Amino acid sequence: MTEPRKPINQGAKETVVDGGTIVAGANDTVADDGAAAPTAAQPIARDGADTQVHRAAADTRGRALNEAEFKTLSRRSLLTGAGGALAAFVGWRTLQGRPESGNIPDVLRVGHETNERVWRTLFRSSAEAPTFDFAESSMMRVNGRHGIRDGLNRATWELRVVGRDGELLGTHQVDDLRALPQTEMTVEHKCVEGWSHIVTWGGVVFSEFLAAFYPEQADAKYVGLSTPDGDFNVGLDMASMMHSQTMLTLDLQREPLSEEHGAPVRLTTPLKYGTKNIKRIGTLQFSDTQPDNDYWTVRGYDWYAAL
Secondary structure, eight states: OOOOOOOOOSSSEEEEETTEEEEEOTTOOBOTTSOBOOOTTOEEEOSSSOOOEEEOEEOTTSOEEOHHHHHHHHHHHHHHHHHHHHHHHHHHHHHHTSOEETTEEHHHHHHHHHHHHHHHHHOOTTOOOOOOOGGGOOOOOOOOOTTOOSOOOTTTOOEEEEOTTSOEEEEEOHHHHHTSOOEEEEEEEEOTTSOEEEEEEEEEEHHHHHHHHOGGGTTOSEEEEEOTTSSOEEEEEHHHHTSTTOEEEEEETTEEOOGGGTOSOEEEOTTBOGGGSOSSOOEEEEESSOOSOOTTGGGTOOSSOBO
């Protein structure tokens, strides 16, 4: 004798169909005869002797798949994933076997150099990074302490400027920089780790510092900058240094730099990743050859680091 069908309740719904039970959720559809219509991911128990429970599946287009089709699709996905993992492993092992250039496989270094050529070609001194209102900026996180782990001795700090032949051209105190025209800009600082932050910098545009003290060095091709302890070094092309948004920075969020953010003077430029925005500059040197001691470049990163 067949058990009579039960009404479908609100919320979780249960319907008995010829001795088999279909459990339908609150949002499942119901067939015209009162039975819940199977949906993707809805448990189904077959009537009769075959009581195996399985789920009706759907492909990426929402079409219903029967059990055989679902198993075929699963096997295909497994094989595709395994093939991709194998290809990645073989590629990695191939890279590991390549000769090194600048502490990374030569093919990766070639990729860095190709990117540099492209960005140098696209560079325009008149093209500026986007700027923002001060209200959109906020205090930036401290990220990286290379070259500034030792405490700052403000009484002995000075900015040493060195010429192309290694001669000392001059030294400067913070007051020398404060006496020059001050510029404020709110820009986006970007890190190679994948985060960015809108921040307000204040200080001296580098091109104005150069014009005031060392105009004869304007035709140098590169500038190298180092922390006082010599532990952290960066190199930049002169075109990027002379850009209107490259600064010898004294202030962050309209307050003097803290030691953690690079006091008393750091470099900031929205044209480059944060790896080039050196904190606590101790030495600035002009050069006609690309500096070869850039901290992150010798560890495998891109020298040009353009954005």
